[in-house]
Amino acid sequence: MELDLEKVQWIFRGNIVVPTRNPFSAPREPELDDERCRWIGPGLKLLIDHVLYVNEEGSISELRPASLFAAGAIDSPRLVELSKNEFLCPGMIDLHIHAAQYAYTGTATDRPLMGPNGWLETYTFPAEQRLGSDPSLARQVYEGVVRNTLLAGTTTAVYFATLHLDPCKVLVDIALEEGQRALVGKVCMDRHSPLNYTQTVEMNLKESEELIEYIQMKSGQQTTSAKLPLVLPLITPRFIPTCSPALLTALGKLAAERSCHVTSHISESVDEVAFSRQLDASEGLDNGVGRTDAKIFDGHGLLTDKCVMAHGVFLSEDDLDLLQRRGSAVAHCPLSNFCFAGKSLHCRNILQRGGPQVGLGTDVAGGYSPSMLHSSRMTVVASQSLQHQAIANNEDVDHVLDYRHGFYLDTLGGAKALKLDNRIGSLAVGMEFDAMILSADVDSPIQLFDSDNVLDIFQKLCVLGDDRNIKAVYVQGRRVKDCNACY
Numbered sequence: 001m002e003l004d005l006e007k008v009q010w011i012f013r014g015n016i017v018v019p020t021r022n023p024f025s026a027p028r029e030p031e032l033d034d035e036r037c038r039w040i041g042p043g044l045k046l047l048i049d050h051v052l053y054v055n056e057e058g059s060i061s062e063l064r065p066a067s068l069f070a071a072g073a074i075d076s077p078r079l080v081e082l083s084k085n086e087f088l089c090p091g092m093i094d095l096h097i098h099a100a101q102y103a104y105t106g107t108a109t110d111r112p113l114m115g116p117n118g119w120l121e122t123y124t125f126p127a128e129q130r131l132g133s134d135p136s137l138a139r140q141v142y143e144g145v146v147r148n149t150l151l152a153g154t155t156t157a158v159y160f161a162t163l164h165l166d167p168c169k170v171l172v173d174i175a176l177e178e179g180q181r182a183l184v185g186k187v188c189m190d191r192h193s194p195l196n197y198t199q200t201v202e203m204n205l206k207e208s209e210e211l212i213e214y215i216q217m218k219s220g221q222q223t224t225s226a227k228l229p230l231v232l233p234l235i236t237p238r239f240i241p242t243c244s245p246a247l248l249t250a251l252g253k254l255a256a257e258r259s260c261h262v263t264s265h266i267s268e269s270v271d272e273v274a275f276s277r278q279l280d281a282s283e284g285l286d287n288g289v290g291r292t293d294a295k296i297f298d299g300h301g302l303l304t305d306k307c308v309m310a311h312g313v314f315l316s317e318d319d320l321d322l323l324q325r326r327g328s329a330v331a332h333c334p335l336s337n338f339c340f341a342g343k344s345l346h347c348r349n350i351l352q353r354g355g356p357q358v359g360l361g362t363d364v365a366g367g368y369s370p371s372m373l374h375s376s377r378m379t380v381v382a383s384q385s386l387q388h389q390a391i392a393n394n395e396d397v398d399h400v401l402d403y404r405h406g407f408y409l410d411t412l413g414g415a416k417a418l419k420l421d422n423r424i425g426s427l428a429v430g431m432e433f434d435a436m437i438l439s440a441d442v443d444s445p446i447q448l449f450d451s452d453n454v455l456d457i458f459q460k461l462c463v464l465g466d467d468r469n470i471k472a473v474y475v476q477g478r479r480v481k482d483c484n485a486c487y
């Protein structure tokens with residue numbers, strides 16, 4: 001095979017990890033090992049010694065076994081050769097992260113979510129509000145979160161920003177400058193919020209529209225027609241307790257008019273679920289008993305097929321059916337679920353029932369770790385915890401997920417949740433090149449032994465690896481992390 005080197009931005013040669021489907025769905029092809037492909041698990045393949053190239057547009061234009069290329073044919077200054085301890089993988093997709101809360105990540109782990117002395121009132125609202133009055137702080141916090149999540153392999157982030165428009169624009173600018181794919185939402189709230197951190201329905205709507213236009217203008221400028229814009233708009237009611245029915249209706253209409261992505265928090269903790277239901281009941285709905293969060297959002301047209309709802313640990317099977325029918329997805333945030341709910345999402349059940357789509361979020365700063373590798377490990381821990389409870393209760397059910405399910409959720413699961421899986425979330429010809437190189441060769445907590453085979457090495461990277469093991473990161477073909485420059 002010949003390569004047109006003029007049109008190539010990068011050439012990679014080595015082992016490549018490719019998620020192909022929800023591991024619990026029916027396979028589309030027989031998943032049999034051969035000398036060029038090993039199946040790490042259902043729907044997760046390892047392409048052995050392949051060549052991938054990325055064109056000037058930042059998309060993947062070839063992916064074939066290296067053996068098909070003539071000797072010397074891929075010798076190029078643009079060639080990146082991976083060692084046997086390295087893997088080219090799709091980048092990770094954080095479905096739920098509060099950019100403004102990055103300022104206090106690693107602190108504030110001591111309170112329940114709601115109430116006058118709760119986590120939101122004590123830490124969150126003041127921290128978010130500060131960014132509205134201090135643009136230089138907004139820049140500092142947002143540069144921190146974008147750069148550090150990129151270094152940790154997050155190539156796409158679904159960001160809650162703040163109530164105030166100006167800092168939201170700063171976040172958009174920084175994502176574009178640093179080269180992170182992002183969905184950015186102005187947080188909307190008009191009730192049960194501090195006086196200095198609330199807006200009228202009209203103001204929420206006006207600033208949401210302005211941010212959508214700002215994103216489309218800025219992101220469109222940087223993108224040629226064939227590419228997915230790097231930053232996408234997001235309609236972001238914070239959650240039902242802080243959003244009146246009038247605000248939710250207005251945002252539902254906006255979502256339909258602009259066909260933007262939507263995000264919020266759903267059925268996330270006992271106190272939140274009870275308060276939402278009580279507020280709904282006070283409107284006289286559902287015979288004065290109040291509806292579930294899913295039914296309330298749906299009543300306002302917010303459960304769209306581009307909607308990702310965070311948490312969902314208290315969603316009933318009926319609620320899950322409703323989300324699935326609407327094409328809405330769940331962002332599983334296992335770490336913050338431990339903190340705020342003491343309950344874990346039945347993630348394996350959701351994957352097995354085939355919907356709604358599910359991916360992972362860090363939920364910074366309700367979750368203290370901004371790392372998606374950490375989030376997938378917490379998913380495994382949460383599933384084991386559910387399993388032990390089930391055994392104690394003599395329930396005949398399997399909750400257990402392992403690192404392979406975690407890897408799917410970190411990558412293709414997130415892309416499917418966003419309905420962007422034709423462009424990101426895996427590595428295939430025609431997709432955008434959002435990727436990372438995992439390496440066990442760097443100085444890190446991972447020790448390899450002669451007995452480790454290629455699948456053991458990949459597993460150790462998933463289970464023990466940290467930022468140091470993420471040797472390089474690319475978004476839309478642009479190299480946004482290069483460890484030769486890092487160390």
Ligand code: GUN
Nearest residue numbers: 124238239265336363366
């Ligand atoms: N519910 C409403 N707002 C928030 C938030 O900022 N973080 C989390 N974890 N839950 C919320």
Ligand code: FE
Nearest residue numbers: 265310363366
């Ligand atoms: Fe959250």
